[in-house]
Amino acid sequence: MRTRFAPSPTGLLHVGGLRTALFNYLIAKKTGGTFILRIEDTDQEREEDGALENILSTLNWAGISPDEGVVLKDGKITELGDYGPYTQSNRLDIYKKYVKELVDNGHAYLAFDTKEELDQMREQEQKAGNPSPKYDYSIRMRMCNSLTLSSDEVSERLKKNTPHVIRLKTPEGRKIQAQDIIRGKVEFQSHTIDDAVLLKSDGFPTYHLANVVDDHLMEIDLVIRGEEWLPSLPKHILLYEAFGWKAPEFAHVPLLMNQGGGKLSKRQGDVSASIYSDKGYLPGVMINFLALLGWNPGTTEEIFTMSELIEKFSLDRIQKAGAVFDTEKLDWLQGQWIRRMTVIEFADLIRPIVAEKYPDANNDDNFLSRAGLIQERITFFNEAPEMFSYIYERPSIDKKLIANKKQKVTLDIVPKILSVIIEDLNCLGGGELDWNLENLKTTLFALAESKGYKNGQILWPMRAILTGLPYSPGAFEVAEILGREETLDRLKEAQKAF
């Protein structure tokens, strides 16, 4: 199947847009087809600098690379494929040619009304009791267009370059039926549809025209787009009919919503997909999360890689109702993904981040085992440097931290505890017993038992002194990682402070 994602470069790529792109991508890949990226830059006023770059780089980050259309190649924006150009502003002649065809065969007409005249008409209609005035079959006969003007008057105006638009001539009294893969049959009455502008006075097409012409010319089989397009579906159906073209299949996916309800919008949080890459979420996590918003595999499985999604995704398991974009589960997913990595993958990812703060990490031969200790403890990679702090830097002695009510550690017993710990640890690593996790455990548990301390009374202060952190891997792990000499040094140093 040939599917497409067709964003407008009017801002940063929205998470909802990313999800739509994902669904299109998954279907293309599942069917061994082609995923196309087309740029719908037909609104010159709303276009924003950098938006196109953001769309492409975000898709690229997410692992959704277009097979055709506007693509990123060696960091440069270029076009690929035989159906180009894929940027609508470069297709203006095409739209003009096709819209002329519509005018010639009577499915469209020229309209010369000014903005003021349109406003005036709407106002008058409302006063007259028409609650929803639109440029429709009854009103168009009172307006200034090629249906009401004589052909001489029309050519006169054209000669004078009078600004005008081209409108679709919506047929009267028609029932317009369409099939939506997600919603089934949807039906509209033609009298509720106004004569949509197809070509604007600046010569640019509107979405309605450009979208239909391009989907046809680019041989798109299936259009997956947001539900906000459902109300304009009849216009598109009418256009396909007017051209005599076979319409593609449609799937209008439910919208992503704000926590408080309403279409997900900027005002209420982070809706730009690139914010999530900036925050350190893994691209796979974002994809996994977005796929599960409005779709489920029918099993209780929840962790999916892109290739698993390609295998399992199907349109018939997409929800009809909108889904609240609630990122609590996103954090959980990130944790799950981190825990499912191999230690090597994990270490490779965090090493550069840790090294930014602690350059020693770059030549740390034990980095892998050290990374392993925090793999289950972090959700975001930017938490890593702090968790490595005690390894590359000796922490200062923090008596407030060392004293711990719950562990029954009071400052007055710390010196005694320290001296017995040091005494016993001295016997490790030098002689027959190696300095390793197992022996550290045996020794320290035996110590607690023989001297009548609770485990926590030995281990809490030891860990607090060694790391200077409220939370960290356990005392044994830390002592093993630091090594005999460093561990004993730190403990002796602490002794002096008491």
Added chain:
RNA sequence: GGCCCCAUCGUCUAGUGGUUAGGACGCCAGGUUUUCAUCCUGGUAACAGCGGUUCGAUUCCGCUUGGGGCUACCA
């Protein structure tokens, strides 16, 4: 207002004409003989309402309510 779409725990969702309405996130409690995290166990919590159809509806139909979208020479 008009047109269109939708409706199961707080959130994401499974589900069937007869189920103790299932799972996940979150939250709470307990456990994993030191903290934190992980992990494990348990708990909390839902079929919007009203009418039909039916022996029986959360499920099918209708209405109401509620939510959402669209209603531009924006997409």
